[in-house]
Amino acid sequence: MSSEHRKELRQRVFLKGRITFNNGASSMDCLVRDMSGAGARLSLSETTSLPDVFDLYVPQKDKTFRSTLRWRREDGVGVTFPDETAAPAEPPADASITLLLRRVAELESENATLRRLLAGMAQPAADAATAA
Structure with a gap:
């Protein structure tokens, strides 16, 4: 069974x-x-x-x-x-707008992640410059 x-x-x-x-x-x-x-x-x-x-x-x-x-x-x-x-x-008339809004949200999320990574990389460099 x-x-x-x-x-x-x-x-x-x-x-x-x-x-x-x-x-x-x-x-x-x-x-x-x-x-x-x-x-x-x-x-x-x-x-x-x-x-x-x-x-x-x-x-x-x-x-x-x-x-x-x-x-x-x-x-x-x-x-x-x-x-x-x-x-x-038939897809709704605003389907392309929905897809665009979804893509914008994905790109904003990726952008925020990259900004955090860059900020994390910049901090050790600033600390090293201050120590020198």
């Missing part, structure tokens, strides 16, 4: 993902570990702040999946893609 509850087998993958919610105001990175047309298993560092419904963007597939939370564990979550079984709909 199998403990498999899925209608489709999930393929093992290792893809970068970006979860967005609160109308794009909140986001977090994740790894997509198993995936099928109907759902996925996501690995992420914090699962407690994740809402029941969110968007999952997978850059390598250049696709955003509307995701519904099915289970939650300390190190990850299981989601279904309820819209994937429906007929594909």
Whole structure:
């Protein structure tokens, strides 16, 4: 007897993902570990702040999946893609704006990380100059 509850087998993958919610105001990175047309298993560092419904963007597939939370564990979550079984709909007119806003948020995050790294590198140099 199998403990498999899925209608489709999930393929093992290792893809970068970006979860967005609160109308794009909140986001977090994740790894997509198993995936099928109907759902996925996501690995992420914090699962407690994740809402029941969110968007999952997978850059390598250049696709955003509307995701519904099915289970939650300390190190990850299981989601279904309820819209994937429906007929594909036309993307909303503001989809390109949403994608641009998402990309701007990603770039701002990368920029902040780089600024912190530069500040950390500049401090030892300033200390060495003061000591000399």
